[in-house]
Amino acid sequence: MLPDLNYKEAVFYVMSGTGNTYRVSRWIEEIANRHEVKAKVVLIEDADFSNDFIQSPDFLVGLLFPTHGFMPPWSMIKFLFxxxxRTNVPVMCVATRGALKIGSLQIPGASGFATFFAAILTLLKGxxxxxxxxLDMPSNFINFHWxxxxxxxxxxxxxxxxRLKLLIPRILNGQRIWFTRNNLWEMLWCVFLFWLVPVFPIAYLIIARMFMAKVMFSNNKCVGCGMCARFCPNNAILMKDAGTKKRPYWTYHCENCLRCMGYCRKKAVEAGHSWAVLLYFITSVPVITYAWAWLHRTLSFYPVINGYWTIEVVYIFNFLIYIIFFLFAVFLSYRVFWYLIRFPVFNTFFSxxxxxxxxxxxxxxxxxxKHLAGIKKKKQTL
Ligand SMILES: Cc1cc2nc3c(=O)[nH]c(=O)nc-3n(C[C@H](O)[C@H](O)[C@H](O)COP(=O)(O)O)c2cc1C
Ligand code: SF4
Ligand code: SF4
Incomplete structure (x- = not known):
């Protein structure tokens, strides 16, 4: 077994939507530097694996990201892949999670699979x-709560x-932080989620991508400055002509980090709740029932299929048709919605x-x- 060593150098790879995880990485960097560990913070879009760290047990690699639906965000998952x-390079996996405070009561967040997912993937890579x-930070989940x-x-x-002031020196001294009360809390969430809805985190990643981005819009206060588009970490916003000005248009590249919403100076980015309800009804149309009924009426099709195919095949076929309809409906209705919100009366209604x-x-x-913009983005925008 390799002996535990104090680290000489560290690199902290960070993904951050609204700055919590970035701030945490800076706090950790400060503590590390105070302990004479030469540390640097690198945004994931600026990562250069061949120069950022060397293969050595003295070199600590930190992976820091927010929790999105009990998982790391998409961009972080892609980064981990x-x-x-590298063999035997020490790794620290940190997820910030969203805590709330009501009066004197602090409600902790839950990272669930997020840190374990990163740990398993890096472990598999050696x-x-x-x-x-x-780590609890103030929740940025402001499309759901105040x-x-x-x-x-x-x-x-x-x-x-x-908490970091107590924890980080222990980690820098080579102590292993695995079996803690904090990780037990996260394990309980994993067990609970697996038992309740086995595919919850994966489903969340897909639904957030398909659905949550498609409820975002800019209200009448939007001045079309384009800052949201320039600083989006995923280049998910297109500034499109909308009558007399340009407006942001959210594409499927959005991973719901909420940077655009949190930083827009005009408070113009909204996550349309009434629109989400409408969208839910649009996407829930039992299209397959209508299709079967129509085919049956015109071609007597249904009994033939039922005679030759098993129920499972019919069920899978139904499901596939529904998914195609769902995607098509979300895509098309967002276009209609986006067209409508250029008119102040519709915009005011949805706002x-x-x-x-x-x-x-x-x-x-x-x-x-500017802290959250990678080097390439800084060159383009600042
Ligand atoms: C889309 C989304 C999903 C989230 N899911 C969770 C969650 O499952 N558990 C949790 O504790 N916090 C959750 N949060 C809160 C964030 O993880 C937390 O506020 C984090 O510190 C934000 O970091 P950032 O500012 O670096 O993006 C979520 C936030 C967003 C925007
Ligand atoms: S939503 Fe905000 S940041 Fe984006 S273009 Fe409008 S005013 Fe500018
Ligand atoms: S569009 Fe907004 S919420 Fe989506 S990834 Fe970009 S900054 Fe984040």
Whole structure:
């Protein structure tokens, strides 16, 4: 067995939507530098594996990302798959999760599979997983709930920073952080989710991609500055002509990191709740029932199929038709929706009937957009 070593150098790869994880990586970097570990923070889009770290047990590789539906975000998953195979390079997997505070009660977030997923993948690539932990930061999930009050943001952040001050020196001393109360909490979530809905995290990743991006729109306050498009980490926003000005159009590349929503200076990005309800009904049309009924009426088709095919085949066929209809309906109806919101009356209707219109926005207070832009993006935008 390799002996535990103190690290000499570290690189922290970071994915961050609204700045929480970026801030955490800077706090860790500060602590590391204080312990004479030469550390640097690298955004995942700037990663250069051949120069960022060497294959050595003295070199710690940190992987930091937010939790999205109990998993790492898509961009982080792709990054983990891209990581090169290296033997015995120590790795630390950290997920920030969304905590809420109501009065004096702090409600912790849950990372579920997020850190374990990163740990298993890196383990399979030959790395030595030395530390796994999740950390409560103020929740940025503002398409679902109100943005936290600044006082509560401070309290949650201070608690996170204090926790890091205790934890990081232990990790830098080579201690293995695996069997902790924190990881037990996350394990319980994994068991609960597996038992309840076995495919929940995967389903979430797909639904968020298909559905959640397609409820985003800009309200009448949008001035068409294009900042949301320029700073989107996935280049998921297109600025398209919409009457007298340009408006953001959300594509399927969006992974719902909420950077655009959290940082828009005009508070113009909304996640249309009333539109989501309408979209739900549009996509739930029992299209296959109508199709079968029509075929049966015109060709007496259904009994023939039922005679030759097993119920399972018919069931799978139904399901496939539904998926095709779902994708088509989401795609087409977003185009119609996007056309309508250029008219102030429709825009006002969808804005005032969405809860995000009344919610506070959130981004990590000390993290500026320029901190979150990779080198290439900085060259293009700043
Ligand atoms: C789409 C989405 C899904 C989220 N899912 C979870 C979750 O499953 N569990 C959790 O604790 N927090 C969840 N959160 C909250 C974030 O993980 C948390 O606020 C994180 O610190 C944000 O980091 P960032 O500012 O670096 O993007 C979610 C946030 C978003 C936007
Ligand atoms: S939504 Fe906000 S950031 Fe995007 S173009 Fe409109 S005003 Fe600018
Ligand atoms: S469009 Fe907005 S929410 Fe989607 S990935 Fe880009 S910045 Fe994040």
């Amino acid at each position: 891209r990581m090169p195979i 790395y030595r997983v030395k530390a796994i932990f999740s 943005g936290l009050h600044p006082k509560n943001i401070d309290k949650i952040s201070n608690k996170a920073q204090s 005032v009937t969405t809860l995000t219109h009344y919610y506070r926005r959130y981004h990590q207070p000390d993290t500026k957009l």
